[in-house]
Amino acid sequence: MAEALAHIREITDLGMIQIRADLTEAGAAIAKAAAVPLPGPTSTTTNGSRRLCWMSPDELLLVLPQAELAAALAELTTALAGQHVLVLDVSDMRAAFAIEGGRADQVLAKLSPADLAAMPADGMRRSRAAQVACGFWRQEGGFVLIGFRSVADYLRGLLANAVRAGTGLDPR
Numbered sequence: 372m373a374e375a376l377a378h379i380r381e382i383t384d385l386g387m388i389q390i391r392a393d394l395t396e397a398g399a400a401i402a403k404a405a406a407v408p409l410p411g412p413t414s415t416t417t418n419g420s421r422r423l424c425w426m427s428p429d430e431l432l433l434v435l436p437q438a439e440l441a442a443a444l445a446e447l448t449t450a451l452a453g454q455h456v457l458v459l460d461v462s463d464m465r466a467a468f469a470i471e472g473g474r475a476d477q478v479l480a481k482l483s484p485a486d487l488a489a490m491p492a493d494g495m496r497r498s499r500a501a502q503v504a505c506g507f508w509r510q511e512g513g514f515v516l517i518g519f520r521s522v523a524d525y526l527r528g529l530l531a532n533a534v535r536a537g538t539g540l541d542p543r
Contacts, residue, residue: 373536377472377513381527385467386440387517388433388447389426391457404450405433405443414493415508424495424508432506437462466523468516468530475513477540478533483507501529 390401394409402409407423408416410431415424421439424432435443440462447458470478476487482500490496490509497506503525505518518526 375472375534375536376474376539377470377478377534379478379527379530379534380469380471381523382467382469382515384437385462385465386435386437386443386460387462387465388435388440388444389457389459389461390431390433390447391429392431392451392454393429394431397451397454397456400450400454401431401447404446407433410493410495413495414491415495416493422508424506426495426497426506432461464520465517466520466526468526469510469513470516470530470534471513474539478530479507479514479516480540481533481538482529500526 392401398409405421405423407418407421410416410423410425412425415422420436422434424434426432433443440460444458444460451458480487483498483505485496485498492509495506495508497504499505500516500518503518503522505516505526507514507516516526
């Protein structure tokens with residue numbers, strides 16, 4: 372019997388902090404408070420279990436263990452006091468899925484128009500999975516895909532269908 376293309380796992384212990392700011396003015400303070408270097412456009416940076424994702428020219432997403440969320444929020448809020456910024460816990464509005472396995476790229480290629488072959492190891496893409504907005508980055512052994520929690524069941528179903536055995540994109 373054919374094997375599934377990859378394994379899908381919902382990630383439930385992530386905290387996510389949205390940061391909106393003029394990155395040329397606040398970037399150094401954000402990087403110091405988040406304890407993660409500032410990423411360049413369409414990329415991510417990491418420090419241990421923390422990841423800072425470039426979302427747009429004035430937006431970052433700090434992804435970290437849920438247990439570190441409150442302290443990171445306080446650190447960012449203190450470091451950016453007096454500046455025109457938004458620091459917001461968006462953990463409850465997002466769902467995250469790990470796509471893991473040797474053909475994880477094929478699973479994602481079925482759902483997103485993003486050019487995965489051109490995506491660097493530290494790349495971050497905002498795209499779509501079928502009909503819904505999502506973002507994703509590479510991790511060891513696959514990808515992490517995030518989307519709005521309101522469409523988590525839809526994303527779960529898309530991913531379950533995309534990993535089905537015998538549905539690979541390789542020529543037969």
